[in-house]
Amino acid sequence: MSPAAVKMESQRKEYGRALVELGSKNRNIVVLDADLSVSTRTVEFGKAYPERFFNCGVSEANMITTAAGLAMAGKLVFASSFAVFLTGLTYNQIRQSIAYPKTNVKIVASHAGLSVGPDGATHQMLEDVGLMRGLPNMTVVVPADARETYQATHALASFNGPAYMRFGRADVPPISDEGSDFAIGRASMLREGADVTLIGCGQLVQACLAAAKQLETEGISASVVNMSTIKPLDNGMVDRCARDTGAIVTVEEHNIINGLGDAVCSAVAAHYPVPVTKIGTMDTFGESGEAGELLAKYGLSAEKIAMAAARTVDTKKRMR
Numbered sequence: 001m002s003p004a005a006v007k008m009e010s011q012r013k014e015y016g017r018a019l020v021e022l023g024s025k026n027r028n029i030v031v032l033d034a035d036l037s038v039s040t041r042t043v044e045f046g047k048a049y050p051e052r053f054f055n056c057g058v059s060e061a062n063m064i065t066t067a068a069g070l071a072m073a074g075k076l077v078f079a080s081s082f083a084v085f086l087t088g089l090t091y092n093q094i095r096q097s098i099a100y101p102k103t104n105v106k107i108v109a110s111h112a113g114l115s116v117g118p119d120g121a122t123h124q125m126l127e128d129v130g131l132m133r134g135l136p137n138m139t140v141v142v143p144a145d146a147r148e149t150y151q152a153t154h155a156l157a158s159f160n161g162p163a164y165m166r167f168g169r170a171d172v173p174p175i176s177d178e179g180s181d182f183a184i185g186r187a188s189m190l191r192e193g194a195d196v197t198l199i200g201c202g203q204l205v206q207a208c209l210a211a212a213k214q215l216e217t218e219g220i221s222a223s224v225v226n227m228s229t230i231k232p233l234d235n236g237m238v239d240r241c242a243r244d245t246g247a248i249v250t251v252e253e254h255n256i257i258n259g260l261g262d263a264v265c266s267a268v269a270a271h272y273p274v275p276v277t278k279i280g281t282m283d284t285f286g287e288s289g290e291a292g293e294l295l296a297k298y299g300l301s302a303e304k305i306a307m308a309a310a311r312t313v314d315t316k317k318r319m320r
Contacts, residue, residue, distance in 0.1 A: 016041030130258025
């Protein structure tokens with residue numbers, strides 16, 4: 001199928017659809033938003049169940065403490081906004097009121113990463129996975145496409161405890177199989193290879209698949225893994241990839257510090273050391289521009305992934 005024939009799908013839309021479905025089955029679910037419900041698509045839940053939807057206005061810290069209070073009263077709470085506001089403005093509230101007491105709140109952020117585009121560095125949250133991953137008791141999920149976002153929302157509703165899920169603004173191509181199921185803490189092997197493993201999360205899993213095809217033309221066989229849960233990491237999958245291919249490249253729309261790459265490096269160092277190359281934003285802020293242009297400029301493209309993979313394979317060979 002040519003790129004032009006691929007139907008792009010909205011992760012935000014599938015998040016909203018999942019919430020409406022969950023709300024019909026569980027009257028204990030409540031949804032909060034910080035005046036961005038049209039963008040996060042929680043507006044759909046609000047239309048269906050207005051008595052269980054709370055627009056907290058431009059007051060994200062209050063929204064988080066309200067969510068904590070509702071959860072402590074026995075409600076299953078989903079709280080949403082843009083990633084930069086939902087984690088950057090509310091870190092202390094999340095730490096003290098949700099992570100520390102293990103409150104059953106699902107923090108779901110849209111508009112994460114460089115692909116926010118023209119809104120620029122002030123809105124391109126590239127540190128959120130690191131912030132949330134560093135909190136004790138916090139589960140962190142980064143779904144790769146719309147279908148997985150829908151499945152992950154259902155999974156989070158069945159999971160008891162604090163959780164953070166992030167996805168971007170732009171529509172993305174489908175990656176996960178229709179028959180596949182999602183489980184928190186379990187990675188998916190999308191392609192088997194022998195020379196190097198590309199471990200991606202979020203929309204960049206698609207770039208990993210494209211890079212694997214390019215590497216194939218260069219005589220390099222690449223596995224591709226969708227690591228949709230960053231915490232708890234699927235250490236078994238990482239160990240398997242390290243042993244099977246002996247070289248790993250991590251790919252994320254996030255700072256290379258404290259994100260997927262660091263999580264994988266820690267697992268590799270502890271269990272089966274092999275060369276790892278981290279691809280993400282290189283400890284820098286973003287800038288205003290179109291999403292595709294920004295991803296290319298900051299090295300988050302299939303071509304750059306393939307180049308990094310080839311270098312990592314060379315490193316592996318030199319180490320033998």
